[in-house]
Amino acid sequence: AVHTSILTLKEGFEGQMTENSIEIGIIGGDTAGFTEGKQQPLFRKLTPSEVRDYLANTA
Numbered sequence: 001a002v003h004t005s006i007l008t009l010k011e012g013f014e015g016q017m018t019e020n021s022i023e024i025g026i027i028g029g030d031t032a033g034f035t036e037g038k039q040q041p042l043f044r045k046l047t048p049s050e051v052r053d054y055l056a057n058t059a
Contacts, residue, residue, distance in 0.1 A: 002026065002046070006058045017055060019048040 002024060010017060024046045046054070 002054050003058055006054055010058075019052040019055065022051060024051055024054070 005024060006017075006022075009022060013022075015021070025043060026046065027041045027043050
């Protein structure tokens with residue numbers, strides 16, 4: 001899904017896409033607490049090094 005997101009961003013992105021020019025957030029399978037007995041999905045932003053790795057794999 002991250003790969004597809006980056007390819008979509010590249011279609012309309014002007015300039016060079018780097019780990020410092022984009023931010024990507026993901027919702028993982030891990031959980032972060034409970035609300036009324038239901039687990040909540042964990043949202044986190046990818047680190048710049050993770051974004052750099054994804055960018056390298058989509059080049």
